[in-house]
Amino acid sequence: MAVGTLEAERRGTRPANLRVDWWWLQPAITFVVLLGFVVYSTWTVFTPHDFYAGPSVGRHYLSPYYSPCITNRCKGGTTWNLVSWWPFSAGILMMPFPILFRATCYYYxxxxxxSFWLSPPACAVPDAHGSYTGESRFPLILQNLHRFAFYLIIPFPIILLWEAIKGLEFGSGHWGLGLGSIILFVNAFLLGFYTLGCHAGRHICGGHLNAFSKGPVRYWVWKQMTRFNLHHMGWAWTSLVFVAWTDIYIRLVASGVIHDPRLF
Amino acid sequence: MSDQVTMKVWRGDTDGGGFHEFAVEAREGEVVLDVIHRIQATQANDLAVRWNCKAGKCGSCSAEINGLPRLMCMTRMSTFEPGQPITVAPMKTFPVMKDLVTDVSFNFEMAKRIPAFSPRPPDADGKRRMAQRDVERSQEFRKCIECFLCQNVCHVIRDHEENKQHFAGPRFLMRITELEMHPLDTGDRIPLAREELGIPYCNITKCCTEVCPEHIHITDNALIPLKERVVDHYFDPIVWLGRKIRRKG
Structure with a gap:
């Protein structure tokens, strides 16, 4: 019977990991940034004040963590007041949607x-687990529901864009452009680009076809989504970091720590 | 111009083995395979190494160089730090036959389990037609040179020998995707991909894409689309309903 290199490893003639480069650096950075984002996001949705820079500072900026505001606790943002009975932070209501989308995202x-499960930590570096069933069993089989998270997230970039447009109103019918507005617009576009690059969305919109020639419109949409999909990792990171930065900026403006400069 | 380099080459057979150190000359412009051949010619005439085209097109000289799965003929010596030893080991996922040569028959066994292309009947004039845009899509997968580096790096079978029974590996899941996307093919291999050849085992860590010498987007264009087709088939009630309605219509 042939002896594989796994057997050689067991006999100690071949180390399990032969890589000599800094293979640990990328998973380490990913671990730190993702963990930092989770900690910050948890803090911000459970801290329901200063998430809206309102008339008291001459602005209409609502944190993306609290957008859309569907309770009566948003103190002046775009409020639809659909669940006025909600007793907790409005941010908690909105969090499940981006969490579901990002947690099941093929890139993430x-x-x-x-970086967290070490399965594997890097290419050709041994898996940290003795057995492996991948996404074939519960709970990871639920990753197959990513397309439903895609459906749910579609309104969010549009709502964020609407909030950014609302942020151009500087009170009493006067319109202008502050640095905060630019940040809100960039945030909406980054989330939009990340959403447009979704692998599940790319499949639903045209990738499921066997003959592109039979569906020219779907083929066109697939081609456009493929452009965004090529940089899905980039959009995933930039939109992740920027949504936290947008929240930080609005909190600083709302609490009066900094003044939002008006560009015109 | 030439340099002396230290090569640590794994030598052994089915009974075991270990790394052997060779001090050898490396000339300007050479690749790892050149240096391995020099060791073979000057110091270890019985060193076993599989190779053929020396141009990155036959997929024969796959190995692990400093721990990274690569083609020896496409890895330039100039890319390594001067003075540092370079390790060359056989592919870990497959059983060693001798030195750098592994038994890759696992791959051929997996290939046999995939039903072949089954085209629909030809058009009235006896011809089968495909639009160029449909040809282009599967053409990417046809670039595969079957070096099996993607199979070697995939941790599902690399680190879990027991999964070799029910996981075909990225190369053959890509083959299923290619056939499934083919506009003339009539077969349905989605149940096979899910239930017997293990697409749910893939956890998208993209190592197969990273090591592919042909730069095929294996994960983005083959494995994820195949996973999404499995979702269509098993997990999406909307697609299921649409299929039912179309059948009745």
């Missing part, structure tokens, strides 16, 4: 399987 799966 790669990121956290490598």
């Amino acid at each position: 799966r790669k990121a956290y399987y490598r």
